[in-house]
Amino acid sequence: MVDLSQYLPILIFLAIALGLSAAFVFLPMGVSRLTGxxxxDANKLSEYECGFPAFEDSRSQFDVRFYLVxxxxxxxxxxxxxxxxxxxSLEFTGWAGWITMMIFLFELIIGFAYAWKVGALEWE
Incomplete structure (x- = not known):
């Protein structure tokens, strides 16, 4: 028979975390409804991040360059x-760590040069 009592502290921790996160989400909403x-209104529900209302369908496709950038x-x-x-950690890894990082940086430089060459960084 497997003794599952060792997992009791983890379950207690998860229950407390779930209870606190639910309280932090739902308690302010409930208090705001109770206190009035x-x-x-229209001003509170308006777009405030971009500064203007959406002029297209929100499900429209982005240009692929956005994802590339x-x-x-x-x-x-x-x-x-x-x-x-x-x-x-270079003093502990020695030459093997240095050579490995130079290979990694070289691969990144090749990727950056390719992205620059195909115009991925140009924004119209």
């Missing part, structure tokens, strides 16, 4: 995230 501060950003952001730990 829930008063939506986003992917390039993620790739080079990850590169920056890898460079710091590599630089800190």
């Amino acid at each position: 501060t829930h008063n939506p 986003a992917i390039l950003f993620i790739i080079f952001d990850l590169e920056a995230a890898f460079l710091f730990p590599w630089a800190v």
Whole structure:
């Protein structure tokens, strides 16, 4: 027979986390309805991030260059995230770590040159 009592602290932790997250989401909504501060009108429900109302269907397709720029950003952001730990641990990894990072950077440079060549970074 398997003793599942070892998992009890994890289940308690998950129950507390679920209860707190639900309280942080639903408690403010309930309090605002009870106190009368829930008063939506056209100005509160208007678009505030972009500054103007949507002029097309929200399900319209984006230009593929938008996704390409986003992917390039993620790739080079990850590169920056890898460079710091590599630089800190370089004395422990030695020449093998240095050569591996140079290969990684060379591959990124090739990808960047290709993206530049095909015009992925040009925005119209």
